Amino acid sequence: MRNVVVGYGVEPVLRGISLEVPNGSLVAIVGPSGCGKTTLLRTIAGLIRARSGEVRLGQRMVTTHGIHLAPEKRRIGWVPQDAALFPHLTVAENIAFGLGGGRRAARRAAGEERVRHLLSMVGLSALADRSPAQLSGGQAQRVALARALASGPEVVLMDEPFGALDPLLRGELRTEVRALLAAEGMTGILVTHDQAEALSIADYVAVMRDGEILQFGTPPEIYDRPATPWVATFVGESVFLPGLWRSGSVVGALGSLEAEWMPAAGTRGNPANGASSRLTLDEGADLDEGAVARGALAYDESGVRHDRQLRSEIRRSGETAPMIVFPAGAAAAAEDVGPGAAGAGACAGAGGATRGAAGVGETASNRAVAPTRPGTPTRAGAPAGPVDDTPVTVLVRPEQLELTSIDGSVLAQGLRATVTAVTYTGHDALLELSLQSGTSCMARVAASGLLPVGAEVTVEVRGRVLAYPRAGD
């Protein structure tokens, strides 16, 4: 999908979403409640009309300007959260319903080879004649999945399909679903509230917030290199510490740590409404002369990625394009700035309005809104780091901290800390630590290496950490 804008009222719920799901892969969509996950699925299914943008299924354009293919013609399977089986049809008839033709046709087709095959795939051959009321939650979800697969759809959309199940069954079923989709060669899109589930089941994860995709990548890309501190916190436990950037390292409470610069979305430093600035576009941007880009990932010369509220008018194509930027929804028009008129990184301030602001419903012709291809670098063109001594925020995952108990020894070398709290989770534990400097942080240790509250330890950081622009600077 490309630059898809969807809304129920005046304000859009999906604000120019671009997402390319590789054929045959399983993509998990995660994000806080109300960010638009279900709306995204409904848009792909054709249950809601997009205001603008395109949806393509394989080679078929199903949504574009003036075209809205009906849901039943999209060849999409849908697995809802609550199975939603027909109570007066048997298990086999419910699955046969997915072949199309309504209930009567379903009753006739219940014994067909395809239905028997699906029953056996989901392990329910023995329950073919049962009514849905006689099924457990997990069995009902299996029937819903088989029904969704029945007609051989290109894409299977799953909206929290395991939400109502207990953790054990959830784990079992998600492994089965993955195997079933792979066996049928189908593409799957799964909405889940469970970040761990997304990271463990999916080939790719899309992290959504406020109607936009903040990051799209493989599970290790999302967990190990989150695009912003918010994404880092959303997908796993995170320790954030202040520090100063020093050419590839960050100096802070944990000493000098090898660091990678992550030019994340800035909260400040965005040009004022109507201001002009020279920004570097994400790699993959393919802009025509005069194209309108909304929500483009764009970096200014200090490496700060400007936030997703940017709406920009591109004045020329190329790697570096002068843009006029203003927050989404702003009514003000942008100053007309010709190519090269804005100085590098300069904000010229609001000026005379000679061109109108882009309408919310317009179609952008760029591919820079979100990484559209797995593996597409999201920070292409970003500098290797800010100037030395720039204040940054460092992300350390708790499992990066290696603790050594010093058992009261005054001779122990290294950074010292005291365990102040322990959260035991069975396979491992999270320890809260107070460093000698008074800074707090968190370490994950194997349950066998559990230390009591009050234990004295030395702390070492394994691997490189990520450094983000410090919010508020």
Ligand SMILES: Nc1ncnc2c1ncn2[C@@H]1O[C@H](COP(=O)(O)OP(=O)(O)OP(=O)(O)O)[C@@H](O)[C@H]1O
């Ligand atoms: N039919 C509707 N009419 C009006 N507003 C709606 C409708 N459906 C959803 N919304 C609003 O659109 C926004 C996105 O809703 P959506 O259900 O897509 O979010 P979600 O991320 O799936 O949430 P959750 O995780 O809680 O299911 C919410 O603010 C919601 O209130």
